[in-house]
Amino acid sequence: MAVDYKDYYKVLGVSKGADKDAIRKAFRKLARQYHPDLNPNNKEAEEKFKEINEAYEVLADPEKRKKYDELSDYYQQYGTWPGAGGGASNFSGGNYRYRTVSEEDLSDLFGGQSPFSDFFETFFHSGFGSQKSGSPFGNVRSQRGAQRGRVAQTQSQDVETEVEVTLAEVYQGTTRTLQLAAPDGSTRRLEVKIPAGVNEGGRIRIAKQGLNGGDLYLNIRLRPDAQFVREGATLRTVIDVPLKNAILGGEVQVPTPDGKRLLLRIPEGTANGQSFRLRGKGMPRMGKGDERGDLYAEVHIQLPPKLNEEQKRLFQAFADSLH
Numbered sequence: 001m002a003v004d005y006k007d008y009y010k011v012l013g014v015s016k017g018a019d020k021d022a023i024r025k026a027f028r029k030l031a032r033q034y035h036p037d038l039n040p041n042n043k044e045a046e047e048k049f050k051e052i053n054e055a056y057e058v059l060a061d062p063e064k065r066k067k068y069d070e071l072s073d074y075y076q077q078y079g080t081w082p083g084a085g086g087g088a089s090n091f092s093g094g095n096y097r098y099r100t101v102s103e104e105d106l107s108d109l110f111g112g113q114s115p116f117s118d119f120f121e122t123f124f125h126s127g128f129g130s131q132k133s134g135s136p137f138g139n140v141r142s143q144r145g146a147q148r149g150r151v152a153q154t155q156s157q158d159v160e161t162e163v164e165v166t167l168a169e170v171y172q173g174t175t176r177t178l179q180l181a182a183p184d185g186s187t188r189r190l191e192v193k194i195p196a197g198v199n200e201g202g203r204i205r206i207a208k209q210g211l212n213g214g215d216l217y218l219n220i221r222l223r224p225d226a227q228f229v230r231e232g233a234t235l236r237t238v239i240d241v242p243l244k245n246a247i248l249g250g251e252v253q254v255p256t257p258d259g260k261r262l263l264l265r266i267p268e269g270t271a272n273g274q275s276f277r278l279r280g281k282g283m284p285r286m287g288k289g290d291e292r293g294d295l296y297a298e299v300h301i302q303l304p305p306k307l308n309e310e311q312k313r314l315f316q317a318f319a320d321s322l323h
Contacts, residue, residue, distance in 0.1 A: 006119045008055035008068065016069070020060065027056040028183060054120050156214035163218045165194055167225040171257035171283060172196055176218075182211065192218060197233070197284035228257055233293025235282040236275075238300050239264075246270045246301045254297045256281060264297060272301040 009016050012026040030052045032038070039045035058064050163176055173196035181187050192206055200222040209216035222230070229236040241252050249268035253261040264276055275298045282293030307315065 004119060006051075006054070007072075008058050011051050011055040012059065014059075023056065023059050027052060027060070031056075058120070157211040158214045158217060159210040160217040160219060162221055163192075163194065164221045164223055165198075166223050167228055167230060168257045168259070169194065170196060170198055170222065173284075180209075180216075190216075192216075194218070194220070195286060197286040199232075199286075200230075225257070227255065230283060233283045233285050235293065235295045237295070237297055239297045240302045241266065241270065241299045242302050243304055246272070246299065254278060254295070256295065266299070270299055270301075272299060274299045 009018070012023060012030065014022055014026050018026075031049065034045045034049040034052060036042075036046050036049055039049075058068050159180070161178065161180075163178075165174065165176075174194045176192050176194060178190050178192060179187050180190055190206075190209055192204075192209075194204070198204065198220050200220065202220040204218040204220065206216040206218065208214070227237055235257070237255065239252055239254055244250070245252060245266060247268060249266060249270070251263050251265050254264045255261050262278060262281065264278065266276065275296045278295040278297065280292045281295035285291045285293065304311070
């Protein structure tokens with residue numbers, strides 16, 4: 001049996017080079033426009049919805065789209081296509097089991113009859129009636145009877161977003177208020193917790209906060225810090241130590257990322273570049289309670305400002321005493 005060729009790009013109103021997002025956007029717009037629940041007893045809208053669904057079924061699947069493009073090239077070259085003369089096709093499209101809406105939903109909408117054209121069945125074989133699957137647009141359910149109501153339940157979809165945080169925020173944990181946009185243009189605000197100690201490139205899962213019950217994933221980006229260097233749970237910083245403290249010993253302040261300062265007692269004769277370990281004052285270790293890494297403070301000795309004549313004399317006397 002001869003079947004009519006279907007131009008799926010024309011059906012969705014997109015170019016042959018359209019990317020996945022453009023195809024999905026075109027499909028959603030048209031599907032909402034021609035959905036049977038929004039066009040009751042409209043046979044023309046119902047057929048259009050079937051055609052849109054079929055086009056998206058092919059163009060949204062990379063492998064199926066590739067086979068369709070090969071078929072289209074063949075058609076343009078020879079004015080026909082493999083299997084056009086009737087019977088089974090030997091075209092390499094294969095026997096697919098992927099569909100845009102589930103068997104149950106399609107049965108509700110179209111009374112158990114396949115919503116796919118002869119062209120689709122010939123080259124892609126829907127397998128309608130043999131398996132259930134999810135919809136990229138949404139599981140569209142309709143109740144037939146005295147009152148036909150619309151019950152829409154769209155397929156869950158995971159969402160990812162990038163969140164930039166400072167070292168200070170990661171040091172103690174923080175929250176972010178995100179504004180999430182839905183495909184229909186609506187927005188919602190969500191407050192999420194960024195746990196202390198999360199690593200650069202870390203991925204945080206917020207369950208059921210994606211689209212339609214999917215998950216939300218936060219990809220963490222750590223803003224560079226001018227004062228601290230992070231090495232896992234270890235922190236390193238440089239502290240300025242007056243010359244007199246380095247020579248005679250004394251207390252100096254060591255900052256922490258949360259804005260606090262610790263007192264560090266350094267011994268007399270401390271050398272420039274020497275590091276001191278402050279145990280348990282580094283980054284938190286995720287998932288290990290209150291456990292933290294260490295903070296290392298490297299000494300940078302501050303020379304006194306310009307000396308007056310008396311100070312020079314005293315320093316010279318000190319230098320002479322070292323011989």
